[in-house]
Amino acid sequence: MNSTIPAPKKLQPVVPADELFKYQDGASAKDLFNSGATGYAYNDFVMLPGHIYFGADDVSLETKVSRNVTLRAPFVSSPMDTVTESDMAIHMALFGGIGVVHYNNTVREQKREVDRVKRYENGFITDPKTLSPRDTVADALEIKKRYGFMGIPITSSGGMESKLCGIVTTRDVEFVKDVTTPLQDVMTTELVTANQGTTLEQAYNIIKKAKKGKLPIINERGELVGLVARTDILKNRDYPNSAKDAKRKRLLCGAAIGTRKEDRDRLDTLAEAGIDVVVLDSSQGDSMFQLDMLRWIKTAHPGLDVIAGNVVTQNQAAHLIAAGADGLRVGMGCGSICTTQEVMACGRPQATAVYRVAKLAAEHGVPVIADGGVSSVGHIIKGLALGASSVMMGSMLAGTQESPGEYVYRSAPGGDGTVRYKKYRGMGSVAAMKAGSAVRYFAEGENERIRVAQGVTGSVADKGSLKRYLPYLTTAVKHGLQDMGVMSVAQMHEYMRADNLRFQVRTPAAQAEGGVHSLASWDREH
Numbered sequence: 077m078n079s080t081i082p083a084p085k086k087l088q089p090v091v092p093a094d095e096l097f098k099y100q101d102g103a104s105a106k107d108l109f110n111s112g113a114t115g116y117a118y119n120d121f122v123m124l125p126g127h128i129y130f131g132a133d134d135v136s137l138e139t140k141v142s143r144n145v146t147l148r149a150p151f152v153s154s155p156m157d158t159v160t161e162s163d164m165a166i167h168m169a170l171f172g173g174i175g176v177v178h179y180n181n182t183v184r185e186q187k188r189e190v191d192r193v194k195r196y197e198n199g200f201i202t203d204p205k206t207l208s209p210r211d212t213v214a215d216a217l218e219i220k221k222r223y224g225f226m227g228i229p230i231t232s233s234g235g236m237e238s239k240l241c242g243i244v245t246t247r248d249v250e251f252v253k254d255v256t257t258p259l260q261d262v263m264t265t266e267l268v269t270a271n272q273g274t275t276l277e278q279a280y281n282i283i284k285k286a287k288k289g290k291l292p293i294i295n296e297r298g299e300l301v302g303l304v305a306r307t308d309i310l311k312n313r314d315y316p317n318s319a320k321d322a323k324r325k326r327l328l329c330g331a332a333i334g335t336r337k338e339d340r341d342r343l344d345t346l347a348e349a350g351i352d353v354v355v356l357d358s359s360q361g362d363s364m365f366q367l368d369m370l371r372w373i374k375t376a377h378p379g380l381d382v383i384a385g386n387v388v389t390q391n392q393a394a395h396l397i398a399a400g401a402d403g404l405r406v407g408m409g410c411g412s413i414c415t416t417q418e419v420m421a422c423g424r425p426q427a428t429a430v431y432r433v434a435k436l437a438a439e440h441g442v443p444v445i446a447d448g449g450v451s452s453v454g455h456i457i458k459g460l461a462l463g464a465s466s467v468m469m470g471s472m473l474a475g476t477q478e479s480p481g482e483y484v485y486r487s488a489p490g491g492d493g494t495v496r497y498k499k500y501r502g503m504g505s506v507a508a509m510k511a512g513s514a515v516r517y518f519a520e521g522e523n524e525r526i527r528v529a530q531g532v533t534g535s536v537a538d539k540g541s542l543k544r545y546l547p548y549l550t551t552a553v554k555h556g557l558q559d560m561g562v563m564s565v566a567q568m569h570e571y572m573r574a575d576n577l578r579f580q581v582r583t584p585a586a587q588a589e590g591g592v593h594s595l596a597s598w599d600r601e602h
């Protein structure tokens with residue numbers, strides 16, 4: 077389980093400790109969610125406030141998405157083709173969370189998205205894209221197109237640990253008409269370099285002084301062994317809360333796969349690309365397919381964390397934990413685009429599902445992701461309060477600048493001007509299945525061509541850039557925890573399990589009262 081993040085010494089409750097929870101008002105989570113007969117959704121209940129003895133900025137949102145992968149904010153983006161590709165995953169990690177790249181694509185395409193994330197921000201780039209003097213301007217432009225960066229070291233062999241001959245940047249190639257021109261004719265050969273053994277700080281100082289974009293690192297034989305990028309210095313400055321892997325300080329990135337034979341090859345490729353965690357993506361995770369896959373991954377890729385699911389019951393969770401799951405994804409049919417409960421008659425109200433699964437998972441030290449059904453900041457806080465260590469979102473993040481797809485314009489509801497929308501669809505919708513996941517839905521034998529859709533295609537309104545939206549979510553969640561008198565996600569779990577976090581069911585009238593009401597018109601801005 078996540079280790080407790082202790083409150084700094086100076087921030088002790090100002091009321092005596094034994095009076096902090098003297099009057100046990102409301103109900104405990106146990107009281108609420110242990111009833112087998114009734115399942116609750118997030119909107120059915122609310123938490124009671126606690127004692128505030130710290131500022132919202134003192135709240136830590138550090139958490140774990142799986143046993144060995146730590147986040148700085150409890151946000152995970154869904155592996156959906158209208159939600160998570162590289163741009164989304166990069167920004168999720170820059171703001172402390174993690175994106176899970178979808179697999180409704182070819183292995184090559186998925187790897188390319190992961191590559192973009194893992195190469196985005198490096199200290200020392202130890203595996204930069206390199207070319208040889210005999211490669212052409214077209215080759216350099218292809219790298220720019222694929223990876224979105226330019227500043228390519230040119231070595232005599234075209235690879236690492238080979239004599240550094242020059243560097244090619246956008247400026248060297250932008251006006252070259254003949255793209256077959258060899259790079260030796262256009263590359264810059266007067267280079268500022270640093271020797272192997274230079275510290276990152278020294279490298280940054282050299283870059284700042286020389287006003288260069290890239291600093292190649294060479295060994296005593298003049299061979300290229302690494303690269304430091306100026307943009308990384310700026311990124312480090314702008315995103316102090318980014319979530320990175322411990323070893324190489326690269327942005328965290330997750331990827332989803334299925335449970336078919338061919339997904340094993342897919343995972344081999346993704347693991348090579350450096351994913352930090354793999355998500356076994358299924359609506360019903362307690363299957364022989366997933367158990368087989370889990371066991372295989374634990375042997376073939378023992379260092380890789382595996383998030384299994386989806387599950388909503390303790391039995392399902394127990395089977396996956398026994399097979400080695402390092403994290404569990406909870407939610408069946410609660411998503412905004414989900415029709416699973418209608419079509420399959422299977423699923424569970426999300427608040428109860430999160431509480432029940434997280435309770436068991438915590439006993440085994442397995443973090444839980446509350447997946448789906450989040451349509452407000454309050455739902456994020458409720459998912460965490462019930463024992464989830466992070467929250468996975470689809471519709472909340474679709475419609476941002478960083479989600480895949482183009483904006484379309486439609487007249488605003490009420491006919492006042494136009495509003496921008498982006499497409500958002502379930503991975504079990506007919507459109508998504510047609511686009512790539514069809515193979516997962518073909519029933520065996522005679523029914524081979526019958527697809528049973530479990531999702532719909534829709535659209536969501538423009539939410540602007542994650543650069544504004546994620547800091548807003550982070551701040552709002554911190555304020556929520558502050559109101560409950562807890563300084564961290566881990567402390568909220570402790571309070572909840574010790575019956576010190578108090579809950580109350582909201583009747584339909586209470587829900588109406590808790591929403592906006594009695595106004596002639598209103599507008600919500602944030």
Ligand SMILES: NC(=O)C1=CN([C@@H]2O[C@H](COP(=O)(O)OP(=O)(O)OC[C@H]3O[C@@H](n4cnc5c(N)ncnc54)[C@H](O)[C@@H]3O)[C@@H](O)[C@H]2O)C=CC1
Nearest residue numbers: 335336357358359360365386407408409416503504516530
């Ligand atoms: N969280 C939720 O409530 C839901 C999520 N979804 C999303 O839709 C997408 C597809 O979900 P699923 O349909 O559950 O995908 P899935 O790939 O787990 O299952 C599709 C079908 O393939 C079968 N299958 C899987 N592995 C197999 C193997 N190795 N050999 C033979 N058959 C095998 C399954 O039993 C199932 O009938 C995912 O992205 C999922 O997250 C869909 C419905 C609900």
Ligand SMILES: O=c1[nH]c(=O)c2[nH+]cn([C@@H]3O[C@H](COP(=O)(O)O)[C@@H](O)[C@H]3O)c2[nH]1
Nearest residue numbers: 154411412414449470471502503504530531
């Ligand atoms: O029943 C379903 N049919 C689908 O086609 C589908 N596609 C995604 N998902 C799941 O929904 C989650 C995102 O939900 P939200 O938009 O509510 O965040 C995701 O994270 C998934 O768990 C689906 N569920």
Ligand SMILES: [K+]
Nearest residue numbers: 409410411414
């Ligand atoms: K639903």
